[in-house]
Amino acid sequence: TNGTFLPIQNIQGDILVGMKKQLETFYFFHINDPASFKTALNSYVPTITSTATLLSPASSQPLAFVNIAFSSTGLQALGITDDLGDSQFSSGMYADATNLGDSLSTWESPFAGTNIHGAFLIGTDKLAPQNSYVSFYVSGIVSTFGSSITEVDRIDASARPGDEAGHEHFGFLDGISNPAVAGFSTTVLPGQTVVPSGTILTGRLGDVALRPSWTLDGTFMAFRKLQQKVPEFDAWTLENAIQNPEVTLTVQQGADYLGARMFGRWKSGAPTDITPLVDDPTLGADPQSNNNFDFAHANSSLISDQSRCPFSAHIRKTNPRADLADANTINHAIRAGTPYGPEASSSEASSKTSAQDRGMAFVEYQSTIGNGFRFQQINWANTANFPPLKTVTPGIEPIVGQGSPRTADGLNPVDPSVGYTVPQFVIPTGGEYFFVPSISAITDVITA
Numbered sequence: 001t002n003g004t005f006l007p008i009q010n011i012q013g014d015i016l017v018g019m020k021k022q023l024e025t026f027y028f029f030h031i032n033d034p035a036s037f038k039t040a041l042n043s044y045v046p047t048i049t050s051t052a053t054l055l056s057p058a059s060s061q062p063l064a065f066v067n068i069a070f071s072s073t074g075l076q077a078l079g080i081t082d083d084l085g086d087s088q089f090s091s092g093m094y095a096d097a098t099n100l101g102d103s104l105s106t107w108e109s110p111f112a113g114t115n116i117h118g119a120f121l122i123g124t125d126k127l128a129p130q131n132s133y134v135s136f137y138v139s140g141i142v143s144t145f146g147s148s149i150t151e152v153d154r155i156d157a158s159a160r161p162g163d164e165a166g167h168e169h170f171g172f173l174d175g176i177s178n179p180a181v182a183g184f185s186t187t188v189l190p191g192q193t194v195v196p197s198g199t200i201l202t203g204r205l206g207d208v209a210l211r212p213s214w215t216l217d218g219t220f221m222a223f224r225k226l227q228q229k230v231p232e233f234d235a236w237t238l239e240n241a242i243q244n245p246e247v248t249l250t251v252q253q254g255a256d257y258l259g260a261r262m263f264g265r266w267k268s269g270a271p272t273d274i275t276p277l278v279d280d281p282t283l284g285a286d287p288q289s290n291n292n293f294d295f296a297h298a299n300s301s302l303i304s305d306q307s308r309c310p311f312s313a314h315i316r317k318t319n320p321r322a323d324l325a326d327a328n329t330i331n332h333a334i335r336a337g338t339p340y341g342p343e344a345s346s347s348e349a350s351s352k353t354s355a356q357d358r359g360m361a362f363v364e365y366q367s368t369i370g371n372g373f374r375f376q377q378i379n380w381a382n383t384a385n386f387p388p389l390k391t392v393t394p395g396i397e398p399i400v401g402q403g404s405p406r407t408a409d410g411l412n413p414v415d416p417s418v419g420y421t422v423p424q425f426v427i428p429t430g431g432e433y434f435f436v437p438s439i440s441a442i443t444d445v446i447t448a
């Protein structure tokens with residue numbers, strides 16, 4: 001163990017360790033035959049990867065890890081009718097899509113409705129010849145579960161190649177800021193928020209709902225398939241490249257500057273709040289300093305200033321830090337998504353138009369969907385007057401914020417009052433809310 005009081009051999013691995021994966025396949029299934037599914041799942045339990053396994057020495061790790069999650073209709077198909085205490089989970093994401101700001105017309109058919117009963121997440125950091133470990137595990141699932149399930153959809157996600165590893169498709173380093181979990185995380189990095197274990201795990205201290213006892217040490221997973229329009233993003237930031245009298249910038253640098261202000265971080269991960277005018281790759285790569293800021297600089301007047309970071313920036317909207325008076329730990333969640341789809345080609349770049357589907361297989365874990373993912377999306381990213389009590393209206397978050405008009409303010413550092421009408425570069429094309437049970441809940445309740 002790592003000294004935690006949490007039973008880490010019983011908690012599925014992706015939740016707390018939040019792996020950056022070289023490869024990750026999301027295998028969405030429908031249950032045809034509950035009885036034979038339960039028998040198969042019982043035999044499959046030893047293959048499900050726990051947190052303890054992921055923390056064990058590399059030499060004793062399996063070739064790939066597997067986690068399993070169930071939608072509300074999936075649990076019902078298995079005869080589990082308990083109310084898990086989360087209304088969004090109970091209704092499913094499709095029923096919530098318009099509340100999230102999605103257009104149902106862009107949702108792909110496998111996700112439209114409640115047909116998905118569960119998902120296997122299969123990931124690895126080990127690149128075998130032909131990247132075959134994940135497909136080997138997928139074949140294992142297909143043979144173990146046979147006709148008890150049908151594949152509804154499959155997303156083969158992977159880290160981007162070479163120097164872009166760890167960066168999402170627009171080019172920005174991801175996976176920097178996740179909360180530390182009290183009683184589990186062995187280190188707390190400078191600037192990192194510590195949340196009670198119950199903000200992430202159901203049934204633990206800090207979980208705000210009453211739930212059946214068997215849900216202890218599970219979590220809710222918000223899964224989103226988020227398509228990213230990369231050539232369009234690149235072209236728009238070039239066309240709108242910004243300047244600042246304090247530095248001399250080429251047009252490309254001005255485009256990178258605008259992109260950095262949309263995210264609140266440069267492509268290297270360096271926060272604009274610390275280095276507002278130029279990227280600083282050394283800072284971006286340093287976990288001891290790349291998250292150590294709160295938008296206030298120990299000077300409360302700067303909290304109303306956008307010269308360093310726009311109020312509307314992705315990381316400011318989704319984690320407002322000192323913009324809110326309280327620490328706001330309840331609205332944190334652990335992100336564990338992986339990019340999917342090919343690199344943008346040169347012909348897509350020259351036509352400034354996406355020809356292939358690429359984006360983010362977005363995953364966020366929390367004990368209450370309405371406090372985590374859903375709160376960040378609806379109450380923060382989509383809400384024009386958030387963060388509150390600013391002298392100007394921040395506008396919507398320009399990357400994932402949804403709404404009309406698509407106006408984000410503060411992107412121009414010289415005149416932050418200029419409103420930018422930002423095209424939609426991230427298109428939600430599906431998703432579902434899942435429950436990720438503990439391993440004992442699988443053996444004692446779900447397969448019982």
Ligand code: HEM
Nearest residue numbers: 168172173174175176177226315318319360376377400426
């Ligand atoms: C942080 C990209 C969708 C919530 C970040 C970062 C990047 C990024 C580059 C900064 C790196 C880091 O702090 O780890 C993206 C992209 C998305 C996407 C490309 C869609 C394609 C979302 C969505 C949400 C979200 C839908 C929630 C509604 C967050 C949060 C942080 C974050 C909470 C950490 C903020 C902080 O603590 O400073 N994202 N993201 N992201 N994102 Fe996203």
